[in-house]
Amino acid sequence: MKRLFMQEVATRDGFQNEKTFIDTGDKIALINALSLCGYAKIEVTSFTSPKAIPALRDAEAVMAGIHRQPGVEYTVLVPNVRGAERALGCGIDEANLVMSVSEPHNRSNLRMTREQSFAQLKEVVGVIGQGPVAINVSLSTVFGCPMQGDVPAGEVLNWVERFADLGVRGITLCDTTGMAFPSQVEALSRQVRERFPHLQTTLHFHNTRGMALANTLAALQAGVDRFDASLGGLGGCPYAPGASGNVCMEDLVHMLDLMGYDTGMDLARVLAASATLPGLIGHDTPSAILKAGRRLDLHPIPEHVHTLSKQVANPELERTR
Amino acid sequence: MKRLFMQEVATRDGFQNEKTFIDTGDKIALINALSLCGYAKIEVTSFTSPKAIPALRDAEAVMAGIHRQPGVEYTVLVPNVRGAERALGCGIDEANLVMSVSEPHNRSNLRMTREQSFAQLKEVVGVIGQGPVAINVSLSTVFGCPMQGDVPAGEVLNWVERFADLGVRGITLCDTTGMAFPSQVEALSRQVRERFPHLQTTLHFHNTRGMALANTLAALQAGVDRFDASLGGLGGCPYAPGASGNVCMEDLVHMLDLMGYDTGMDLARVLAASATLPGLIGHDTPSAILKAGRRLDLHPIPEHVHTLSKQVANPELERTR
Numbered sequence: 001m002k003r004l005f006m007q008e009v010a011t012r013d014g015f016q017n018e019k020t021f022i023d024t025g026d027k028i029a030l031i032n033a034l035s036l037c038g039y040a041k042i043e044v045t046s047f048t049s050p051k052a053i054p055a056l057r058d059a060e061a062v063m064a065g066i067h068r069q070p071g072v073e074y075t076v077l078v079p080n081v082r083g084a085e086r087a088l089g090c091g092i093d094e095a096n097l098v099m100s101v102s103e104p105h106n107r108s109n110l111r112m113t114r115e116q117s118f119a120q121l122k123e124v125v126g127v128i129g130q131g132p133v134a135i136n137v138s139l140s141t142v143f144g145c146p147m148q149g150d151v152p153a154g155e156v157l158n159w160v161e162r163f164a165d166l167g168v169r170g171i172t173l174c175d176t177t178g179m180a181f182p183s184q185v186e187a188l189s190r191q192v193r194e195r196f197p198h199l200q201t202t203l204h205f206h207n208t209r210g211m212a213l214a215n216t217l218a219a220l221q222a223g224v225d226r227f228d229a230s231l232g233g234l235g236g237c238p239y240a241p242g243a244s245g246n247v248c249m250e251d252l253v254h255m256l257d258l259m260g261y262d263t264g265m266d267l268a269r270v271l272a273a274s275a276t277l278p279g280l281i282g283h284d285t286p287s288a289i290l291k292a293g294r295r296l297d298l299h300p301i302p303e304h305v306h307t308l309s310k311q312v313a314n315p316e317l318e319r320t321r
Numbered sequence: 322m323k324r325l326f327m328q329e330v331a332t333r334d335g336f337q338n339e340k341t342f343i344d345t346g347d348k349i350a351l352i353n354a355l356s357l358c359g360y361a362k363i364e365v366t367s368f369t370s371p372k373a374i375p376a377l378r379d380a381e382a383v384m385a386g387i388h389r390q391p392g393v394e395y396t397v398l399v400p401n402v403r404g405a406e407r408a409l410g411c412g413i414d415e416a417n418l419v420m421s422v423s424e425p426h427n428r429s430n431l432r433m434t435r436e437q438s439f440a441q442l443k444e445v446v447g448v449i450g451q452g453p454v455a456i457n458v459s460l461s462t463v464f465g466c467p468m469q470g471d472v473p474a475g476e477v478l479n480w481v482e483r484f485a486d487l488g489v490r491g492i493t494l495c496d497t498t499g500m501a502f503p504s505q506v507e508a509l510s511r512q513v514r515e516r517f518p519h520l521q522t523t524l525h526f527h528n529t530r531g532m533a534l535a536n537t538l539a540a541l542q543a544g545v546d547r548f549d550a551s552l553g554g555l556g557g558c559p560y561a562p563g564a565s566g567n568v569c570m571e572d573l574v575h576m577l578d579l580m581g582y583d584t585g586m587d588l589a590r591v592l593a594a595s596a597t598l599p600g601l602i603g604h605d606t607p608s609a610i611l612k613a614g615r616r617l618d619l620h621p622i623p624e625h626v627h628t629l630s631k632q633v634a635n636p637e638l639e640r641t642r
Contacts, residue, residue, distance in 0.1 A: 181579040210609040213535040240613035258502040288531040292561035295500040
């Protein structure tokens with residue numbers, strides 16, 4: 001039973017993409033429910049400018065309102081020094097910094113060059129310092145950029161190294177728009193783990209092209225033990241309207257549990273929390289397990305089966321195989 | 322570049338689950354388009370009673386109307402001796418026989434006991450004989466039954482053996498309602514291939530719980546080289562309204578091509594054929610690649626990125642990671 005570590009991103013990465021504002025009280029209630037599910041980490045919110053991302057304008061109130069469970073780390077997105085100062089005032093466990101390894105994606109998404117982003121994030125690392133607050137860096141588009149195409153592995157490794165040299169605890173390899181495929185995931189994960197064995201390495205998959213769970217298998221082959229995912233699969237893909245975004249947490253945990261991994265997760269609680277999402281966001285989610293049930297959530301045997309011996313068999317009917 | 326063999330099931334397994342009748346001419350045109358895509362096999366239709374499955378009541382007309390491509394095998398579902406006689410009259414390449422390894426599922430789905438099904442299919446094998454028409458047997462629920470739960474591997478292997486003893490060419494292990502998970506798939510595939518190395522072994526996955534592509538990876542690990550899938554992911558799951566059914570052909574081929582397998586498929590043609598489906602069936606399909614595009618179908622760089630050097634960078638904006 002290998003131990004895996006699950007990290008929830010729905011209340012940040014998911015909610016930030018929703019058109020409707022989720023009430024602060026609802027956010028707090030959801031995070032409190034998630035805190036009892038067995039997560040290693042919950043990305044609570046983002047300390048971005050309220051003007052840039054109004055959906056998360058209540059970051060301080062949410063952080064102040066949640067009940068923290070021992071053993072769960074509460075992390076937040078921090079874009080810059082101002083955000084770091086706000087976040088530190090809230091007693092965060094970890095700051096999650098973000099930049100893209102693709103120049104056009106970083107410019108498009110963060111409206112800076114990669115070097116400007118790095119300089120700004122280096123400042124943030126300086127402000128947070130070597131105190132009790134850990135630092136993680138999420139690198140976007142490491143498996144491909146929707147504008148540039150493939151980003152060379154050497155370039156990705158170079159960015160990992162620059163942040164490792166700043167002393168950050170962890171790095172997240174983000175498949176921002178679902179371009180990763182299994183053999184690529186295994187190769188890059190292996191390179192990162194071999195070259196940076198002391199970094200806490202997280203894989204962050206999107207299911208845009210249906211490969212997120214297959215990519216997870218490939219990452220497991222490379223020894224990765226830490227995964228981001230989003231309750232209900234919340235968070236779409238800006239480049240493909242209607243397509244899936246973040247891999248769905250309950251679908252991922254369902255598979256990993258079946259394979260005998262120790263995720264530490266209480267899937268029933270995760271499903272109960274996921275079932276509340278449509279009420280909060282006003283639409284359905286792409287969760288497969290919420291629709292189909294867990295594999296051993298059995299169905300009743302139809303009545304005609306019990307009385308079959310008394311009937312003439314009808315060899316013509318055939319509905320599914 | 323390991324050669325893999327792709328088998329299309331949309332016009333049988335998919336269309337049989339549609340509420341609207343697809344015109345015979347449309348079926349023929351679609352199959353003709355599919356014949357140019359590089360498939361090893363196309364399951365054209367079913368010679369079931371037209372009363373039981375009216376959606377496929379035009380089986381003879383479809384078989385008579387299609388242009389057959391050399392190198393593509395045209396297979397049909399054959400439930401009984403009457404169906405076999407009809408199918409043989411149409412010059413099929415292969416007959417695909419179906420039964421379930423789960424007693425309640427076979428009773429529910431085929432309205433017979435498994436022994437009654439086996440006796441009937443044995444008669445079919447006798448009628449088809451050792452001539453030029455090959456025989457495949459699709460075994461349903463080998464990775465779990467939605468009513469019974471797990472079906473012991475020993476029982477599955479026993480059914481494979483009974484059909485192998487009848488001299489059939491191939492066996493398909495069907496994950497009828499998406500209950501398969503990767504470690505289980507790898508173990509059972511390995512056992513079947515080791516015990517029956519001369520059988521043509523196909524894996525047939527449903528994506529009901531999101532695991533179809535992950536299960537494909539597991540089957541590849543066990544040396545499986547032949548896969549069923551359905552254009553556009555056509556064919557739902559009767560036990561979970563709204564859930565996915567058959568794994569989507571273009572999503573599967575997209576992943577396998579990226580991993581360097583030689584599927585023999587022309588993905589652009591597959592996507593063009595898939596794009597015609599909503600017009601035929603009157604609703605959207607669960608195809609991911611049709612929505613999101615192939616991973617290297619790139620997007621234009623937004624205008625603001627080109628003019629960025631002239632602007633003051635806005636470090637607050639952050640939309641995706």
